[in-house]
Amino acid sequence: MAPTTPADLASIRAALASLPGPDRDAQVAAADRNAQLTKPPAALGRLEELAQWYAGWRGEARPRLRAPQIVVFAANHGIAARGVSAFPAEVTTQMVANFRAGGAAINQLGRAFGARVDVHELSLDTPTADFTAAPAMDEAGFLAALRTGWDAVDPAADLLVAGEMGIGNTTAAAAVAAGLFGGAAEDWVGRGTGVDAEGLALKARVVAEGLDRHRDALPDPLEVLRRLGGRELAAMTGAILAARHLRVPVILDGFICCAAAATLDRAAPGALDHCVAGHLSAETAHARLLDALGKQPLLSLGMRLGEGSGAALAIGVVKGALACHSGMATFAEAGVSGG
Numbered sequence: 001m002a003p004t005t006p007a008d009l010a011s012i013r014a015a016l017a018s019l020p021g022p023d024r025d026a027q028v029a030a031a032d033r034n035a036q037l038t039k040p041p042a043a044l045g046r047l048e049e050l051a052q053w054y055a056g057w058r059g060e061a062r063p064r065l066r067a068p069q070i071v072v073f074a075a076n077h078g079i080a081a082r083g084v085s086a087f088p089a090e091v092t093t094q095m096v097a098n099f100r101a102g103g104a105a106i107n108q109l110g111r112a113f114g115a116r117v118d119v120h121e122l123s124l125d126t127p128t129a130d131f132t133a134a135p136a137m138d139e140a141g142f143l144a145a146l147r148t149g150w151d152a153v154d155p156a157a158d159l160l161v162a163g164e165m166g167i168g169n170t171t172a173a174a175a176v177a178a179g180l181f182g183g184a185a186e187d188w189v190g191r192g193t194g195v196d197a198e199g200l201a202l203k204a205r206v207v208a209e210g211l212d213r214h215r216d217a218l219p220d221p222l223e224v225l226r227r228l229g230g231r232e233l234a235a236m237t238g239a240i241l242a243a244r245h246l247r248v249p250v251i252l253d254g255f256i257c258c259a260a261a262a263t264l265d266r267a268a269p270g271a272l273d274h275c276v277a278g279h280l281s282a283e284t285a286h287a288r289l290l291d292a293l294g295k296q297p298l299l300s301l302g303m304r305l306g307e308g309s310g311a312a313l314a315i316g317v318v319k320g321a322l323a324c325h326s327g328m329a330t331f332a333e334a335g336v337s338g339g
């Protein structure tokens, strides 16, 4: 049965305190099967651990991927008015229309890998507050965004990608990452859509101001997300937490998705055990963030788009891993001599 949508922030915290683990029997059975497949031991490299990880979360020794889901959340940011992006804020709404018309990169990748793409817009006409002046969201708005994300996950999905669109959100993600993991603002900002050196310095100043303003709240990861994040980040966080309760494995996307996910890891260590890192973004701080999360990216293609695009490509890798794991013959079945 699908877990009920958290009614309040206390229920979100309760959901974090009661995380289900993987099915150990399925994991053992999958490892046993992996050892019998017609290949030299470990010859499929990371595909082998990927298949066993997936088997554990799905509770099936020989799983197939049938219903991958991509959810894209869109929102606007108060800090966009500070000039932290190379693009104007109206691009967020324009790109939502593009997603709906099927014209964005994520639409093509979803189609290429057989995943449905769902788009959720979060109060686009009302940007969050500028976090250098106030918390980005009040508690009600934060909860609403978390719940939108939670409800967006189809309980019948068997793999989830959470993506985003929100001009200015690499700055919000940098502020969240800095708030969660510490370090200087400069360590966490990057070029985003392509700001110049001056833009990069401005981003660092904005993040530093935000950290200063909300310093007292930084010990609480959910408060970091509420005060410094954005609605699409909170929605991704809610979706990734719901996926855990539904035992739907998740492929994490780039810097913004990982900053949202990191909130869960900081609030409850191990909260991202049902997630793999789909790719390494060219947004420079993504490597630092993946390191902090202890995740190795599956792909590294110089992408810095967001929308869930890097993770969507990695659906192909998971599909390949499961096709081999569940479809290959064993040595005994194929009559192949073992080493």
Ligand SMILES: Cc1cc2ncn([C@H]3O[C@H](COP(=O)(O)O)[C@@H](O)[C@H]3O)c2cc1C
Pocket: 084, 085, 086, 087, 091, 095, 164, 165, 166, 167, 168, 169, 170, 171, 191, 192, 193, 194, 195, 305, 306, 307
């Ligand atoms: C046309 C276009 C399509 C996009 N798709 C994703 N993003 C990405 O860029 C934004 C973050 O970068 P920044 O913090 O510099 O604004 C997000 O909306 C992100 O998803 C896009 C950006 C643009 C311009």
Ligand SMILES: O=C(O)c1cccnc1
Pocket: 170, 192, 193, 253, 254, 255, 256, 257, 281, 282, 283, 286, 304, 305, 306, 307
């Ligand atoms: O890594 C990302 O997710 C990213 C990087 C730049 C712009 N938008 C997204």
